[in-house]
Amino acid sequence: MQFPESWLRTFCNPPLTTAELAETLTMAGLEVEELRPVAPPFSKVVVGEIRQAVRHPDADRLRLCQVDVGQAALLDVVCGAPNARAGIKVPCALVGAELPPGEGGKPILIRVSELRGVQSQGMLCSARELGLSQEHGGLLELDAGAPPGQDIRVHLDLDDTLFTLKLTPNLAHCLSVHGVARELSAFTGAPLQQPPFPAVAAGLSDTLRVKVSASDLCGRFSGRIVRNVNARARTPQWMLERLARCGQRGVAPLVDISNYVMFELGRPSHIFDLDKIHGGLDVRWGRPGEQLELLDGRRVTLDDKVGVIADAQQVESLAGIMGGATTAVSEDTRNIYIEAAFWWPKALAGRSRRFHFATEAGHRFERGVDPSLTVEHIERITQLVIDICATPQTVCGPVDDQILNLPVPQPVTLRVARAAKVIGMPLTQSQCADALQRLGLPVVPGEGCLTVTPPAYRFDIAIEEDLIEEVARTLGYDKLPDTPPLAPITPRPATETRRSPFAVRRALAGLGYQETINFSFVQERWEHELAANTQPIKLLNPIASQMGVMRSTLLGSLLQVLQFNLDRRSERVRVFELGRVFLRDASVRASDSTVEGIHQPMRVAALAYGPNDALQWGRKEQAVDFFDGKGDVEALLAPLQADFEPASHPAMHPGRCARVLLHGDTIGFLGELHPRWRQSWELPQAPVLFELALDAVQQRVLPRFQPVPRQQAVERDLAVVVAERVTHAEIMAAAQQAVPGTMLRAAVLFDLYRPKARRAGEETPASGLAAGEKSLALRLTLGHDEATLTEAQIDAAVQAVVARLAQCTGARLRV
Template identity: 65%
Template sequence: MQFPESWLREFCNPELSSDALAHLLTMSGMEVEEQRPVAPAFHGIVVAEILEAEQHPNADKLRVCTVDAGPHSPDGPLQIVCGAPNARAGIRIPLATIGAELPPGEDGKPFKIGKGKLRGVESFGMLCSARELKLSEDHGGLLELPADAPLGQDIRQFLNLDDALFTLKLTPNLGHCLSVYGVAREVSALTGSPLITPAIEPVRPSHDARLPVRIEAPDLCGRFSGRIVRGINPQARTPAWMVERLARCGQRSVSALVDISNYVMFEYGRPSHIFDLDKIQGGLVVRWGRAGETLKLLNGNTVTLDEQVGVIADEHAGQQSVESLAGIMGGDTTAVSDDTRNVYVEAAFWWPEAVAGRSRRYNFSTDAGHRFERGVDPAQTVEHIERITALIVQICGGADTVCGPVDDQTARLPERQPVALRVARAAKVIGMPLTQVQCAGVFERLGLPFTAGEGVLTVTPPSWRFDLQIEEDLIEEVIRVIGFDQLPLTPPLAPVTARVRSESQRGSHALRRTVAALDYQETINFSFVEERWETELAGNDQPIRLLNPIAAPLSVMRSSLIGSLIQVLRHNLTRRAPRVRVFELGRVFKRDASVQTSEQSVVGIDQPLRLAGLAWGPADSVQWGSKERAVDFFDVKGDVQALLAPRVARFVAAEHPAMHPGRCARVEVDGTVIGHVGELHPRWRQAYELPSAPVLFELDLASLLAREVPVYVPVPRQQTVTRDLALIVKDSVPHDDVIDTIMQAPTGGLMRSARLFDVYRPTAQTTGLAEGERSLAIRLELLDDETPLTDARSDAAIQAVIDAVQSGLGARLRGA
């Protein structure tokens, strides 16, 4: 929220400098994000009037002006050459006299005005535009001042340029500070300076006409006030003082009626709306929207409504037409224009939960919605109608202007529940001694009504405070007003208990470092993704949908990390990355009826952590020692094995929605499936426009964090015996089955390891192998820790292995 300091000081003027005031606001929770002067430094510029403006004799685009600068031209009018297109007799403008300094330019040095000569004509000063004074970017001509601007007055004094702009970064609980008066109320409580509350005098009605209004949804609108004003002049010019204040609040002037509504919103924090009365058909109905209804808004957008959005509709002959988006923006149909003569002024209380998030559905936000979704005082609707009416009569009124009575309807207002503050607990939470008198004084300064008991103060929140709901809210108010700078400098006292991780577990950061050591780079992605990713890459037809997505495509929660990694790959490929190896450790979201609500869970939603990786491009970076080859399934399989080591994983052919059906395996550890590894399905490679298929893996994090506790054994004292076997098996026999059968063979505990080191498949000239068979060369290691192995014992063990694979798998020795 942005506002000028001078406006704030009209409501509360503490004896503080601008810097001290900004510090006070920040330390009380209203962070001053920016503090800057209204205008840069310059001097010697006064109000002047052009008496005559004649064509320059030697230049088509220059005029020779005769200028009256009041006391600054004691010898009479000044002659000044000017090239502005609007330089004409009779207007009052800023004049930089000789010796004046304009704001610094790009070089940082001020521009000093001296006597000059332009095309042979002397000039004794300079007439200024708003851009030359750095008051705005408008360079269309001279800055025209009001006709009653006093001649000779310093322009800084006349335009109140020795002012500062404060920009506050308010947290959502400070909705009562979204107005100049609201901030002033806080400053008064913080400093003790008096709060000046201008009296709002009611405008006496001149007729009895009322517009019929019916509230059908009390859960949408708690109070609705309005009044008819007839005979106005909508083309009246907004006063300069109002235009200036709106501009310093970051709001451009639109028209007198719109400016008045915006001005009161910045002044008291209540958004309002002014309808063209003659465009309303019948009366107004306040209700929830209906599916399929449409509304053209003031911003030109046409939106489609549903039952979750509140509306104001008019009703004529039993037919209803939506005229406004409740608490957010008015409709184009009943907007005021230059032809408007009669208006209906509306101020209402909209329930915060009925407005929150609605404008974001339509990809825009408004000042009104920003305030209503945080809570606007429901007690002042009539007073604000009177304030707006008075300004309309003052600015747009005339002899024919008449006002009707205020029609005020109350459906249901917030019930303020008392909140108790225990003084002893407040002192404990804040960390400094407090008395009940101190706390009572804070509540009195804040205007919070309370009752006192023994060590307890019970506060009934006023109508403008929606944030006071629990005891901690009152504790915050106490220390905020007393001052955070009053807190004693005491060291924190807390027991420090070391949390030792079990040796059977490793931390997630250690796992990240392990993945990074395998040449993967970590990425962090949104947990909400495109619905297409879930359907295609996760096989999830019923994803968890977001009620209020930050962007239309990111509408569901992910149940797999693969879609996020594919998007990262596409992002890198558009930037011509030659090689991509990325991973993500993140949470996924799946429906699970067994999950109950707790501090770390939501009912019906399982949120496990996963680790996923993607490799695309060359297997290794370019080097001289080996030829370049593309990464394949076995490269990534080896990375997964390295992540699980020393635990041994089993890879079983399987299918996954995102992966190639013939190049995909599920990963099993101790008989439990912990994830999948495989190449991207060709269908999705084409759909996502990838030049070649990446290889991916996705694993359950809990299984990766578990590890076996190391068991130390002595170095063997005996020699290992190594034997090689060439076994012929059918192609349908998995490698893991062969190894498992060998290790389970009855060798008397001599078998220590079995490793595949060669695979041979038959060709047309091969003998001994039939079609559909392959030869596996396996190296066996035998060891007896106690005695050396003899050839007889080794041969017996090898024969036991051969018998086992023959009987169990139908294998035979090659060449036998």
Template identity: 70%
Template sequence: MQFPESWLREFCNPPLSTQQLADTLTMGGLEVEDLRPVAPPFTKVFVGEIKEAVKHPDADKLRVCQVDVGQGALLNIVCGAPNARVGIKVPTALVGAELPPGDDGKPFHIKLGKLRGVESQGMLCSARELQLSDDHGGLLELPADAAVGADVRETLALDDTLFTLKLTPNLAHALSVYGVAREISALTGSPLMQPRFEAVQPAHDAKLKVTVSAPDLCGRFSGRIVRNVNPKAKSPQWLVDRLARCGQRSVTALVDISNYVMFEFGRPSHIFDYDKIHGALDVRWGRPGESLKLLNGNTVTVDGNVGVIADDAQVESLAGIMGGDATAVSDDTKNVYVEAAFWWPKAIQGRSRRYNFSTDAGHRFERGVDPSLTLEHIEHITRLIIDICGGEAGPMDDQVTSLPERTPVTLRVSRAAKVIGMHVTEAQCKDALDRLDLPSTSKDGVLTVTPPPYRFDITIEEDLIEEVARVIGYEKLPTTAPLAPITARMQPEARRSRFAVRRLLAALGFQETINFSFVEAHWESELAGNSDPIKLLNPIASQMSVMRSSLLGSLLQVLKFNLDRKADRVRVFEVGRVFHRDASVITTDITVKGIRQPIRVAGLAYGDPDGLQWASRRPGVDFYDIKGDVEALLSPLKAQFKASAHPAMHPGRCASVWVDGTEVGVVGELHPRWRQKWELPHAPVLFELDLDAVTARQVASFEPVPKFQPAQRDIALIVKDHVTHDAILAAVHRASTGGLLQDAFLFDVYKPKQASAGLGLDEKSVAVRLTLSRADATLTDEQIDAAVKSVVDNVAGHVGARMRG
């Protein structure tokens, strides 16, 4: 919420500087997000009056003006603005003036110069040149009563400060200048100017028939007819300026008046063109199939969950959100109907988001607007309409169906002291509540408060405790050291931290991404094979409607985003929670019933693994690059890879990852159909692992350095094509070697192009290197030969291998 300081001080003017006022608001719970002047700094700009304006002798679009700036002699200034004419008062920058920086960021200095041969002794300024607005269509015309020669900053109050507040949802009563002033009065003790709403005497007896058919939508509906208004009347400059300093553009006088009262007292209202209303108004819930063209030009369809104001022919307005185009005021409007209502917050909440827009009115009504002052605010609006646009007011129509109950709330002084963390007395609590216009009665250390109608946030004892604390002052709370003993939670030695996992992945060339936990529904069915994802009741966007059960979709979205911006190499990872249905999970302080929430780590690689370089001509990352990264990530644990299938991955280039007999994840190349659907030039390779498996590690144990040199032997085995590498090495390690076999690895594979004497077309030759050693002695040839024979025999028995040659 934005407003000028001068307007705030009209209601409450404490003896505080601007910064002190901002600090007081922030410490009182109304965070001041920004403080800035109305206009940026500029110097030597004064009010000038054009006394003469003649056509430039050598330029059709320029005028030579004689300008009085109160210095006795007139200044000769050349100007190209179309509205430069005799009699108007405009900002005049003298020679030596410094104007706000332009697009280049440098201040603009006014110098004595010539334009087409005519000397110019300054510059007449537009609003854009002073950075007061974006209007560059002509000179900024100042009020006729502006004193010639006066400083423009003083004349237009440009040294006023704009406050921008960042209000939490419970502070609906502060969504107006008067509401903020009320808080300032309570926090500082300075008097609050109470507004007076003088009744406008009716000049006719016309009324519009209104029926409130939905009391659960509208609790109070007030309105009156104002006849013979002048819709073309110009909004006074003070009104335009105040709206601009609240961030609101001036539209027409009638619309400006409605907006002005909303910012002043937090009362959204609507002004209908009375002659465009067909018959009577009905305040009700929408009906399926009804549509409405709004003031913003959008046409929306309503249903039974959206409140509307309708006449006998059609829907005319979205209740509490935005009016319709059909009954909008225009230059042809003669008679208007002024409406102010109380809409139940629950009936307005979330309705704007259904149509992908928000309004100032909806923002206030969904938090709660005072239902007790609709008549007073209509009187205020009517007075402004008559003063600015003329007209004749009719009698007030007020229908009250149901208003919020003002339920008393109690505050125990002892409880307040315990929660606040400092000693407070009953007198302190009562004084704080009285200053906030929350009068209380006391009995036996218990204060009872009946909240006023504009405080929708006070429902329980803690709400009152918060009010007491912020009025007393958070800065007065004592600093108290913790009384409970603090015991550091040591990380088990057999587990590494998530940060270590992140650092390791970063060292492998991956960059971390953080994505939303809610994703598109079709990702779950297509990429995760999850036909029953966990759906969100109130998604922030239609494409974020379910909770993810896999991280792969998020990484693919990151890849697509980067490829669309011409990235040629992408290596990203994410550590995050996924969500699965699990009936065995019960509700605890960290779990939700029926939902399992494990943490996983996933990665994606695309493009050349080493980037573009002269020594490498590889086409791109492949399965084995990422397999190596997964092995490094799980090290020192030994990972096993078994051919597998996954909905997101290529059927023949996908493997499940196993550690100690437990499946912990999957690695593979993206399925061709998803690559085609995502329009990817090449297939990325992905992996996804359970974080618990990645963070687990073996505790190091001491082993003495071997004193005796190991022996190595190479064996060549012939096996069938279908025999896998894992099966061969498993058979090697199961051999009875008396503990001599320390290591074995495959280092060569040979497949003949045609059958030979010792090798068939359905066979292959594999070479395995064995490392044998003992810690207490050097191995003899007999021991080595026996161990090798045991390995060969065991491989032959388990996988049908035979020695080559």
């Protein structure tokens, strides 16, 4: 909420500086988010009256103006503004004036200048040139009563400060200047000036027939007819300035009056064009299929969950949110109907969001507006209408006030001992009573307790903790003692066999991946496609329609990040995420860290796309493939050794997907993106993805000392022919089993050969490989810790490997 300091001080003016005032409000719970001057610094700008304006002899768009600035002689000023004319009063910068910086960033100094042969002794200013707004359509026209020569900063009260408050939802009673002043009075003791509500005499007996059909929507409805108003009148400058400083532009006098009272007293109201209402009004719930054109030109389709005000022919407005275009006031309006009502907060909560917009009125009514002052506020609006838009024939009808269903405040009891325990400092009953009474809350003392019946404007007081909060902020948050916690603390150090999530992040960053942080709620389509999850956990109130379910996999979020980067012409993308997924599991019981029926494990997932290396001269560019991803998984898990076996996953390519196993347990999956999803995401090439259980990735083995081998190792290469179905894991397992003890230090596959497909009738190729066979070349590293291996020992080890391969996989030596 934004408002000027000067307006606040008309209601409550404590002897505090602007900074002290802001500090007081902040410590009262009304956080002052920003303090901003109304106008930037400038000097020697005064009120000037244009006495004469004639066309420049050498320029059609320039005017030669004679301006009265309160001096003995008139000033000659050349002006190019389209609204420069005799008789108006505008800001005039005198010679020597310094205006706010322009586009160049430097202050503008006004000197005597010559334009097309005519001397100009100053400058007539627009609002933009004074830094008051971005309006640059012409000169800033002032009130006719502005005295020539008066400093413009004094006339427009520009030495003022704009307060911007960041209010929490429970402070609805502070959504007005008077409401903030009421809080300020309570915290400073300065007197509060109550606004007067003089009753306007009724000069006719006319009333508009109003039927309230939904008392659960509207608890009180008040209205009055005013006839023969002048809707073409000009809104006073003082009102326009206050509205502008609240962030509201002027529209028309009747609309401005309604907005002014809303910012002044927190009461949203509506003024109808009486002659456009057919019959009477009916306050009811909407009907499915009904349509309404709003004041801003949008047309919305209604249902039975939205409150409306309708006449005999159509819906006229959204109750408590926005009026309709059909009964909007205009310059031709002569007769009006002023409405002020109490709308139940629950009946309006969330209704604006159904139509994808928000209004000042809906923001207030959703949180609660005082139901007891509808008549008084109508009197205030009526008086302003008479002051600004009256004609000799203006006459008012009586206020028609229907009270149907008002909230009944329920007493709330505060236990002094409980307040002292929650706040954390000793309190007496008199301290608590004084704090509550300063806020205008009626207090009934009891034995060790206080009972408060909330006033009509306090919708936020419902339980004991609400009163404790009021006591705490009234006593002063800065006065709360610094009390160290007394609860026993039991350290829970991580074991050495487990690394931290940060270490996992650092390892992935070392592999060239960048971390992303994404929402835990995703599109339902992602769950169906990427996780085959037909029953995802749905959100009751999603923040967006496309983010309606909780994710059971991290892959969709990474693909979205990839698409975002590709849309911005990124060619090489490496991203990862550590996050929680949400799975249905009936075995999970509710606790302080779990939700019944929902398993929430942590996972780590990564995605690689584009070239496998950054652009460089030393290597030929090659797209990332399955084995690049496999290498990253092995590096992430090292020194633990994972096993990989063919598998299927809903998000991954059927023939390029592997299950990752650690100690025989499945910990995740690795593979290329499924061609179907690559096509639906419109990706030029398939990314490689993996997703692993974080608990498994965090495992690590304690380092153990091993002496450096003293004896030199020997290497032997052998090539074997095996069937295409034989896997690398089977070959490695057979080799490890063949050599006893630690003699086999390493076995590495360094070559793979498959013959080209033969055409019908062709002879067997010279390689000696038949169809369905492949050749694998292994390098065996052999050694012994105590002695150098002899040729007989080496040959025996190699033969043992060959024999074991033949036995387990059907391999034969390639000749």
